[in-house]
Ligand code: KG4
């Protein structure tokens with residue numbers, strides 16, 4: 001029998017992109033969080049191959065679930081609900097998780113809760129830091145880039161987002177153009193440390209336009225042009241050229257994110273929240289320069305800056321289990337007719353985001 005009092009214990013499943021994951025969360029305690037990454041499976045292709053991803057999710061999701069329950073020291077009978085990412089993402093992968101969760105729910109009689117992957121990221125600071133609503137969130141990864149005012153588990157306002165590439169995607173492409181290893185973020189950041197950000201001119205896209213929308217694909221084009229000019233002039237790239245290009249690119253991403261964050265903060269602070277807080281999630285949140293720029297910005301505005309630990313910032317199932325618990329507590333129950341959704345914007349009132357990205361739909 002599931003306990004009827006105390007914090008909810010929820011099993012979460014995640015398979016919307018290139019990580020197969022399962023986790024058990026009780027209240028704000030992560031009892032287990034198993035993540036099976038697929039990076040090697042896709043590394044030869046320069047992006048996530050949806051068919052390969054879907055097959056690997058279907059093979060691994062049951063194993064992840066069994067492992068997550070074992071690590072938590074629980075059986076399925078001891079959880080209160082089963083939460084699963086029902087979108088947005090690569091549809092084959094989302095389906096693998098949804099079908100597995102439906103099977104588990106049907107077999108165990110446990111309630112099923114479909115979770116929006118972006119809500120999982122957006123609610124993570126509540127899991128890790130117990131952040132109170134409303135807070136401002138910047139989701140910034142290889143697949144996502146958007147500002148959200150988070151007011152509740154089903155109450156989000158999107159203030160803006162990328163109209164083309166996500167920043168992580170831009171870091172990955174930059175690394176590829178310069179022959180640096182993937183994932184590109186850490187390699188570009190390491191190179192940038194020895195570089196001069198002012199040597200090459202990089203644009204600051206969309207800063208001349210009002211609002212919080214962003215664009216990062218032009219930075220990669222600028223980098224390509226600078227690289228080709230150097231190769232034409234000197235027959236190749238020197239180590240210092242590479243470092244300077246990385247530093248220039250990273251400084252441009254930083255400036256754009258900082259300026260757009262300042263604008264999003266102004267909108268959020270207009271609501272006069274009691275304890276204003278700004279949280280980041282996604283793999284790009286690991287970047288030291290970006291983190292420092294955003295930390296300074298928040299300090300200057302007396303806004304609490306929250307950066308959850310990276311393992312919970314990148315794709316994982318603990319965030320899905322936690323979001324599932326909040327949704328379950330709010331009364332959400334899904335049936336066997338629940339669908340997997342390739343696109344599923346958190347804020348249905350906001351203008352749709354363009355592009356689908358190398359890691360699937362952005363919203
Ligand atoms: O959240 P995540 O693990 O996966 C999804 O995108 O779903 O984010 C991965 C992205 C990659 O594009 C990677 O290059 C980027 O995060 N990343 C970084 C850094 N570490 C990871 N970008 C910039 N600087 C970093 N230190």
Ligand code: ZN
Nearest residue numbers: 121141314315
């Ligand atoms: Zn994600």
